[in-house]
Amino acid sequence: MSEFLQQIPSMDLVLGIAVLISGSIGVVLGRRGGHFRGLPGWAGFWLGFAGLLITLALAPRWASFILLAGLMFAQIRVYFFVAPVRPSDRWAILAAYLAIPLVLYPAYLGKTGMFMAAVPVLLFLSIPVLVAIGPRSEGLLDSMGRTLLGTWFFVFCTAHLGLLAHKPAGQIELYGVLVLAAELPRRLIGPVRPGWPRYRVVLGVVGSLLVAGAAGLWLGESCGLVEEDGARAGLLVALTVAGAGIVSHAVARDLEVKGASGYVGRPAFLDRAMTAVYAAPVYYHYLDYFA
C-alpha cells in the first residue's frame, strides 16, 4: 500500500485528500439543511473536477483534452438552457460550441500567444456579427451579452486549464487545492442574502484568504514556486473566487434562480463550474509573468 502511495505524485495526493476532507464536511453538514444542503452536490462536483485536473496533469494530452472539451461542452449547454438567448441567435450559440476546439487547439499545443489571439478574434469579433445577422428584433444587446458572457466563462476561462497542463508538475493540482481552499469557507458561510449582516461576507472572504494563502504558502514549494509566490497565488485565487461568487449570485438573481433550485440541478452546476474555473486565467498568468 505504501509503495502504491509513493508512486502517486504528492500534489495529486494532496488534491485527493483536500477533496475527501471537503466532501466529508459537505456530506456531514448537508444533513443540517438550509444553505448547507448544496454542499454534498458541491463535493460531488469537486470529485469530478479534481479527477479532471489530475487527468490533465497525468494522462496523455489528447485524452485529457477530450475530457476538458466535454466539460466545456456541458457547461455551455447548461448555460444556454438556464440563460436562453433569442431563438434567432442559433448561429451565435453554434459559434460558442465551435469555439471549444478552436480555443483548445492552441492550448493543446501550449502556444499561449496563439491562444490569446484566437480568443478575441474568434469569439469577441465573430459572435457579435452572428448575433447581429439575425432578423431585427428586440433584445439584441441582452442576447449578445448573454452569449459573450457564457463564452467568456466557460470557453475562455475553462480553456486555461488546458494551458495549465503545460506548467511544471503539480501546478495544475495546486490550482485545484487553492480553489477548493478558497471555496470551502465561502460555501460554509453560504450565499449572501438581503438583510444578512455584512460581517458574514467579510468573514467569508477573510476565511478564504487565510485558508488559500496558507495552502499556497505550505504547498507552493513542492510545485517549484518560492513560498511567497505560493502564498500570493493563494491570495489571488481566493480573491478571484470571491469575485466569482459575487458574479454567480448576481447572474442567478437576474435569471430569477432562487430558493431550492439554486442548490440543485442545472443552476447549481453552473454556479459550481463558474467558481471552479473563474480563477484559472488569473492563476495561469500570475505564474507565467510574476512567479
Place this chain on the structure above:
Amino acid sequence: MRRFLRKIAFYLFQLLFAAPVLLWVIGPRYRRRGKLPEGPCIIVANHNSHLDASVLMWIFPLSRIFGIHPVAAADYFGTNFIRRLFAMIFMNAVGIERRPAAGQDPLAPLADMLRRGESLIFFPEGSRGEAGVVAKFRPGIGRLLRTVPGTLVVPVFMSGAERIWPRGQVLPVPGSIDVNVGRARSYSSEMNARDIAEQIREDVLALAPPPPPVPGPRPAPPLRVSVCCIDPDIKESFERRLTERFGAMEKAMALGEPTLEADADGVREIPQPVPLTRSRAMLGFLSWFFRTSDRYRGPRFAELVEKAALDEAFDHGALARTVIGGGTPLVELLAWAHADASEELLDVATLPELMGYLSGQRKVQLRRWWRFIRRAPEVWLINTFDLAHLRAPDVIVQIETSSTSAMRRIRSRGLPLQPYENERFLGRLQDGFRQTIQTLRQRKNIDVLELDPSRMSEDQIEQLLDELCERHRPAEPGKAAGE
C-alpha cells in the same frame, strides 16, 4: 422474420445513434419518470421538434421501448424513402392520415395497438407548430380514448426542444431538454372528444415550468397590503374597501374568502387564479401529527400554506399590482405565534428570528427542533419542509377594536365558538399584531395606518384610506422612467 429484422434495425439505431446523441448532445432531464404505468398507455406531449419522439421514447426502460410507437403524420413521413426509414423503421412509428379519405378510420390501427398492450406517443397538436407555443389539441386523441375506454394517458411537457431543432431549421444546435412527466390518468369515455382533448391539453400545460425571464426590465413585485384586525367582520369589510380603492387605480386582488379581483370596472369574486398543487391531505396530516395550534389545525394549515403559495405566485407582478390579504400569512403567523405562546417561547427579541424562519431566509437549527415542534410546530413545519417563503407586506392597516365587541360580533354569527375565540386570547392576539408590526418596521420600510373605528368618524376613516391610496398611487410610465 421481417419483425425480427425490424427489431434489430430499431435497436441498432436506438443504441448506436439515438441514445448517444440524447445522452451526450442533448442530455434530457426527466422528472418523475418513475410514475409511468407498467401497462399500455398513451404519452401525450407538446410538439416542437423532430427530437420529441426520441426523447419521449427514452422515458421508458430499454426493455420496453420496442413496444412504444410514436404516432407520425403519414402524409409527411411517408413521402420519401429516407423519412419512411427513419420514422417507421428506426423510430418504430405508426403512420396516421391527417386528412383521411371518406369512410376511413385513421384511428383504428392505433386502437388495435393499445388493445394488444402496446403504448403510443401522441402529439395532439398535429404538427410541430410555432416554437414554444402549445397549439390547440385536435380531437383525435379524444376519439381514440372514447374508442379504447380506460386507457391511461400520461401528460408530458417538454421544454428546450424548440430551441434545439425548431421547425424550419435544418441544423440542430446542442442544448438541454427538460421533460416533466405527469401522473397517469384515464378520461371518462362519456365526455365529448373535444372536451377530452381540451382537458388533456390543460393537464399537459399544468406541467409547464414558469417561462424564462425575458430580456429587459421586469415588472416590480406588487404592493402587498395587510389588514390586521381581531374582528373578522371589520377585517373583511376593510379588505373589500381597500380592494375597491386600489383596484380603481390598477388591478388589485384580495386573497380572502372568496378571492376578489378589482379594476376600474369594480370588484368581483373570482375563482382561485393560480392552480395550487400541494397535497392538502398531506399538509393536513402533518399539522395533525405535529399538533399545530387550533387556528391552524388540519385543513386550515393547508389553507394557510396555499395562501402563502398564492401570495408567492404574485411575485412577478403581472397578475395584479396590489395584493390585499386579511393579514398576510407572515403577519398572521407571527401574531398568532406570539399570542399562542408569548410567555413560553416568544418575546420581542425572538420575533425577528421567527421572521427569518418563516420567510425562508434562515433554517431552524437542529438543536432547536424539539423546542419548536412542541411550541410553534407550524413555524417548524413551514421552515423544515420548505412549504412556503412568506412575504412581508408593504402596507399594514391595523384596526384597533375591543376584544369585547369583537367577541359580541363573533357570537352573533351563531356558529360554534372555536377554542381561541375568547376575549383573553383576542386581546393577546391584538397585542401580537402590535409587536409584529413593530418588528417588521425595524426590518422593512412599511407604511402602517392605524385606525380605530370606535373613536374615529366614518369621514375620518375615509379620508385616511384615501390618503393611503394616494401615497401608493402608481407613477405614470413617463415619470417612472424619469422623463
